[in-house]
Structures are given as C-alpha cells and as structure tokens.
Amino acid sequence: MAEVNLRHIVKIYPNTEKKKKDNSKTNLKVTERGVIAVEDFNLDIKDREFIVLVGPSGCGKSTTLRMVAGLESITEGELLIDGKVVNDVDPKDRDIAMVFQSYALYPHMTVYDNIAFPLKLKKVPKEEIDKKVKEAAEILGITEYLGRKPKALSGGQRQRVAIGRAIVREPKVLLMDEPLSNLDAKLRNQMRAEIIKLRKRIDTTFIYVTHDQTEAMTLGDRIVIMKDGVVQQIGTPQEVFDEPANLFVAGFIGVPQMNFFDARLEKEGDKFCVKLADAVFPVDEKTNEKLLANGVSPMDITLGVRPEHISLQEGANTLKGTVEVGEMMGSSIHLHVRSMDQDVIIIAQTVDMDGKHIETVSYGQEISFSFGAKVMHLFDKETGESLTK
C-alpha cells in the first residue's frame, strides 16, 4: 500500500541504426538524443488505487510500468513511491511485485517454490513462508498444484501462480504487464473477474497495463490512455467514455468504435447547433455553456456519436443511409450503414422491452437515423481536441 507519483517522467532510447529503422513503424518522436518512448508523464496514484495504463502497441505503457518497476532507467523526471524518490533504487529494494505477460515462472522450481522464492530471499522464517504460500494458493485456487512444475500447468494456472508469487510478498505496489494477453477469450473473462475479487482481498496499489479497453474499463479506478508516448487522458472509466479529451480517446474507448462525421458548428445568438448534411442538431444546455466558456466560434468540426446512441427513426431532422452489412449479436444487431459517403455503425436492438422481436432491417434497405443532443461529442477538426473540455 503506497502512493506512487510520476513527475515529468521521460524515457529516451539513444539512437542506433536499428532503432531508427524500427521507428518507421511507429509515430514516436525522434530527436538528437534519441527515440522518445515516454514524454512528460505526470500521474499521482493514490494509496490502494487501481490504475490502468491503456493504449495501442508501442504507446509507451509497458515502458512506463517497467520504469516504475526499476527494469528501465528513467531519463528525466522523478518517480516517488511512498514519498521517496526511487529513480536510482534497485528493483529489489522498491518493495514492488510484478506479474508478466509471459508468466516468467522459474521452470526448475515447483509451484510452491516459485511462490515461496521472494519470501526465501527476504529470509522469512520457514513456518511463515509455508503459511503464506498456502494462503495465497488457497485464494487463487491452486493448492492442489503446489507440488507440480510450471510446465505441467495450463496457461490460466500458470498465470495464477505468477499472481501468487506477486501477492505473497504483500508489496506496496503490484504491477501487472498485460497479464491476461496470453489467455484465450473465455479464460481471460474469468481471470478478469478473479482479479477484481483479488483486488478486494489484498487491497494494495495496482498499476495494470493492457491494450484491451474492456479490461481497462472493467478493472480500473482510473484509466490512463496513451498514444505515441504521450498521455492522452486520465480519468475514471465513465469520464473517458462520456467526455473523451480528443479524437484518439473517443475512437479508442468503446466497442464498436465511435462514428465520426465532418460537420459544421454554427452559432445563432447564444445558441450553438451542429449542421450535418441537411439536418441541424441543437447542442444541449451543458455543452452550450462549455462552448461559450471556451470562446468557441463557428467552425468546421468533427462530430462523434457512439453507435449505441444512434436510433433508427423516420421524420424530419434525420440522416439517410443504406444498410450494407448487419452483424447479428443476439440481443442487438450492428448495422453498417453507408451514409454521406462513409460507413456509419448503428447498434439496433432486436428485442423490445416486452420481449417482442423488432422487425429486422434487410440489406440494401434505405433507412433514416438520428441522435439526441446529449450524445454528441464535438472535436476541433484541425487539432482533434474536444471543444467541451
């Protein structure tokens, strides 16, 4: 249990010919000093908070975690654990534990020895080690495998052992680097639920890295969304879903992805409205106030609307399109609609409140759709930043 503070953390990898070539695949900045993997990372993690770092591959989330662990040096900035600067402290002296994506179990040791290893190094008395190992095994449901070697376990069981090895030390901070990525979908869901339960039992500070936004939304107290080494937004899952700071966050959080339209923001008196094709959508009171406060003037914008917030309806002020593909999901159908020369995804319910099946839409059918004022997200077309921040 500890607070973790990351202050202006920067990670630069010195330039080498190989890195320069590799860098063509990502959008990381390259300077005279090298490739900037993490840029000016600021975050205050509260005691017992569950923080999730999320972003696409190569965004610097794992590098940040490894800097907290002490496995990567910090180029600039300060890292504090429990109020102490630990930039130059060895990993073993930081009182942290880490769960790796590849489990990183010691193959020559039994499950019992794997879990007991960090305690043995701390010179904990044998009886206490035994008690703690059995306790951890009990929590994770691996008691019957204590005598086995890791190679005799399945992926899920191995990951439990890795978690057991991490929690048995009662670390100040528990770091997890994509711990569920190697598991199949079903097991991943199961383990995700286990981690939520585990978090309630062991009550420590968690930093969790993932590229899966579902994991981020379900596990985190707060989410840090990163791209190309830069933090895009920090907030609770609800905040980043409801008020994405920019186009990247809006597109990254939420499945299926948010729909984006090129639109025009107009102002009549003190009232803003969004013009999209032939339709005009007035913005809601709260957004209007924010736009006024931010001194926004009429401009070309990118309008974002989530698929689940679009409804099929006839009448005035609607948009028109043709259904191209329908993906049946059971309780809903994901419609891919061609409208205004772009693809629009709409989630339509297949069953109404009384359990009656709603008439399905056939391919090639012309449909009309619309959305409410409160679900519109307005972004600057030039910068991609939210206009209502």
Add this chain to the structure above:
Amino acid sequence: MNTKQNTLTAENRRKTVMSVVLAVICVIYVLPVVTVVINSFKLNTFVKTETFALPTAESSAGFGNFITGMTFGNYPFWKSVLYSAVITILSTVLILICTSMAAWYITRVNSTFCKIVYYLCVFSMVVPFQMVMYTLSKTADKLHLNTPWTIPIVYLGFGAGLAVFMFAGFVKSIPLEIEEAAAIDGCGPLRIFFSVVFPMLRPTMISVGILEIMWIWNDYLLPYLVLDINEYRTIPIHIQYLKGSYGTVDLGATMALILLSIIPVIIFYLTCQKYIIKGVAAGAVKG
C-alpha cells in the same frame, strides 16, 4: 504387376546394398575398440601375429596384461589415475562455471566489448592446438601452470571457445522476463545467475561437461607439453612409457591400460548420451 514387382525388387536391392555399406562402416568404427579389448587379454607375442583373432587357450594371458600394466616401471598407475581424475574434474568444473557466467554476461550485456569477446571465443575454436603449443608450454612454465592443480587454467582457455558458444546459444533462448522477475523478487546479479539461470542451463551444462570430460581425460599432448613428466603423469602419458628401450613395446599391457582408461569414459558417455543431443538441440532451436 510385373513393373510393380520389379520396383519392389529394386527397392529391396537398394536397401540390401545400403545395409551392407552401413554395416561395413560400423565394423570400421568398432574395430579399433574390439581390437583393444581382445588383445588386452592376449600374450604380447600373439598380439603381433594374431592381431584380430580371439584369445585362445594358448594365446590368452588372462588378466596378466592388466597386472603388468598397472605395476610396470617405478611410477604407480594409481597416481596417473588420480592425476587424470583431478585434472579432468577440476578443469571441467572450472570451464562449466566460468564459461556459463561469461556466456550469460555476453548475451545479456549487448556491448561491443562483449561481441568482441564472443567472436574471440568462437575464433579460438578454429585455431589448431599445434599452432600455439610451443609458446604455450613456455608460458605455462613461467606462470607455474605446470602442475595438475594449475593446468585446469590452461584447459579453461582451450575449452572456453566451444563452451561459451554452446552456452550463449542456450542463454538466448531463456526469456529475459524470468531474470527480471528474479530481480524484482529480490535477487542481485549473482543470485539471479546461481538461483535462476544456472539451474536452467542444466541440459547444456551436461552436454558441455561430457564433451570436456572426454577431451581432457583422453588428452595426451597438452599435459605432455606442460606438466613435469617425471612427477606428474596422466593415464595417456603413463601408457606411452610402456614403450621400453630400443623400440620394444609390451603391446598386451598397452592394450590393457588403454581398455582401463576408456572404460570410465564409455560408461559416462552411455549414461549421459541423451543429454548431449538435448543440450546441443536446446541452444539451436531459438538461437
């Protein structure tokens, strides 16, 4: 039908020819060992005249050759065995510990210096011993490396090339995360090596160990050049002293001693041979 039969006959003929050829190769390989075994039980005169014949009542020497070999001259055979064992064990242990650590360091610290050291090691494998043996014996004398207790350092130098090459190949296949996990769990670099990496190197350790043991145990030239022969003789050097004055050689006793000297290596090899294949393959797959 006929064509099918013809093909079958051709196939059979090919197989038979292959079997004969391979059998001949096998015989060629085994012949020297068999010759040593049968002649070690024959009287000296019959070794020369009936070299490939099995011992008969007339030609058999029983265990006489073994007794002659072990009691011959004024240098006790058990001393040679002892020195051979000491040199082999010390050298192998030294090679295994030093080269596995070196290979781990070279693989994990990816600096130019490490690359140079690695290539030097690899290069040392292709330099023939005969090229360096005279300067080596002089240097070994000056540095007092001419005793059974210090000659392992010379063996370390010659054995390092192959051992570093094999260990480096295997270390590359060990995921770095395991070592990082150990660092977080509370290990320093030495502890990481001895508690985590060293046990994982076991298959390569065994195969390198077997190769080094067979080489050092049977080695004649290096100890002959470096050691003070009047004081320290290994088994291969001792056997050579069976050659008497004016070119007379007690061949029966020589064969008996050769047999005695190869028995431990053969037993060792047979018990550990499965690890040789395992170890050699282990580094190669992911290297």
